[in-house]
Amino acid sequence: MSLRNAVLAALINREASGYELAKQFHVSVANFWTATSQQLYRELDKMETDGLLSARVVAQERRPDKRLFSLTEAGRAALTDFTRQDPRPTTVRDELLVQIEALAHADVASVRSSIESRIASSGRRLESYEQRLAEILNGRTEEEFLATGNRIGPYLTLQRGIIFERENLTWGRLALTVLSRRFPTSG
Amino acid sequence: MSLRNAVLAALINREASGYELAKQFHVSVANFWTATSQQLYRELDKMETDGLLSARVVAQERRPDKRLFSLTEAGRAALTDFTRQDPRPTTVRDELLVQIEALAHADVASVRSSIESRIASSGRRLESYEQRLAEILNGRTEEEFLATGNRIGPYLTLQRGIIFERENLTWGRLALTVLSRRFPTSG
DNA sequence: CGCCGATACTAAACTTGTTGCATAGGTGCT
């Protein structure tokens, strides 16, 4: 039932196909929720059945048809309802941190290169979030935007994502420094 | 299979009962993995069957017996093996951020109080992480510890948790400021 | 000309994770 709310939130500003949502749930939305395309298609069908979404089929040239989903009144009401509930505590799952916790029994070279990959992917994420932030600000300063802008919600969640990825970079560099000091590469 | 690795990592330094692990998976380990007690008991049984853990029953006075689990050689080997694998990307699930993303259709008063709860719980977490950090440092400066200490892994994962909760506090206060500005409380 | 990758979706099997209930004595508060 939680994915459902994330989908409702993702459809506030524009209609989208399952395919588009799947991509989004791997980039921007990934900041606070993730889902595979299979989960999404299944959930979208159920949500349509439950009257939270309406779908329209759009025929395309040289492409399969797509179904664009948008919120119904019931969908918007369900969303408001959800914002009244107590949110569950954040859950984080990070296999890299499990590997680090297990450092005493780890293959250090392998862990080191996993940290490097993490730094790289956080860098890419950070770039894409910052680009999306620039789109939301749309030329205004943060000051101007906060006084008058109308996408405050997405602005705040993006800020959280940006902070998170920046701290991933800082932490990753710290971890590499510590490792190179305590487990020097031979040579 | 992922919970399994988190359990192995949690048992590196000491044996523990299912009950103790369950508590730990709600405090320190919660930093990078979470699990309910039911999940743990089921997984511990399977891991014992698979030879990764050995259990010994300890009779107690005025308490039910408990089973203390510890790593076997096969368990340690499985852990090392896991550190050689590519860690999956971090997944974050945060209902509060979903509610914020939906701000345009939200019950703002309710969301505001959810942010306040989040600030409170992040504060509590931060305190308990900092206490655990002090235990690990055990009187040494970070400099001394990093040069000679032997629980580098837990130190690094704790650092990540501390940073995360600090940023939760910073972000929460930002969010409250923005909300009070754009949705002033009547009166 | 054959292969890869993107678009767009569907289906089914499988693994994980959550919730509710049950057992059973102990401690601590009012």
Next chain:
DNA sequence: AGCACCTATGCAACAAGTTTAGTATCGGCG
């Protein structure tokens, strides 16, 4: 005396999420 909460585990049912496969068309690359 009664209630809530802690220790310590287990089972069953259900909800949620993952994996693996498949359909079909197009554009670009070498």
